[in-house]
Amino acid sequence: MLSLALLKIPVTNLDRAKAFYSKLFEATPVFHSAEFGWTQFMLGSLPVALYIPGKGGGAGLPGHDLDFQLFAPDLPALKDRIDQDATDAEIHENADGSQSLEFRDPDGNGVKIMARVDP
Known part of the structure; x- marks a missing residue:
């Protein structure tokens, strides 16, 4: 059986990204190396890495949509937490009954x- 091993997010400024994602995740990084352009968090059992492209972590392009979706049980509380840093944050009602x-x-x-909406 396959499972997800790591999510990687390309960034241009590691310190700025680390501050933003520390607030979003309500977590401190488990690993940080400016030399290798890498900061890693643990979200439960899932490692999430921020990386500077070209420093060994990959060659992704910052500024594109990420190819994964996270889950949170309380989207309004999460939105309140990041509103100052993500002023475009909006909660959407999706056709399948979920919210994002x-x-x-x-x-x-x-x-x-x-977040799923219970029927």
Whole structure:
């Protein structure tokens, strides 16, 4: 059985991204290396890494939509926490009955966080 091993987010400024995602995740990084352009968080058992392209972590392009979606049970509380840093954050009602909080990080990466709505 396959499972997700790591999520990587390309960024242009590691310190700025680390501050933003520390607030979003309500977590401190478990690893940080300016030399390698890498900061890593643990979201439960899932490692999430911020990286500067070209420093060994990959060659992604900051400012594009991310190809994953996170889950949070309380989107309004999460939106309140990041409103000052993600002023475009909006909660959407989706056709499948779910809700999503969508916003851009400081590098312009599109982030989507989902919550299911019970019938």
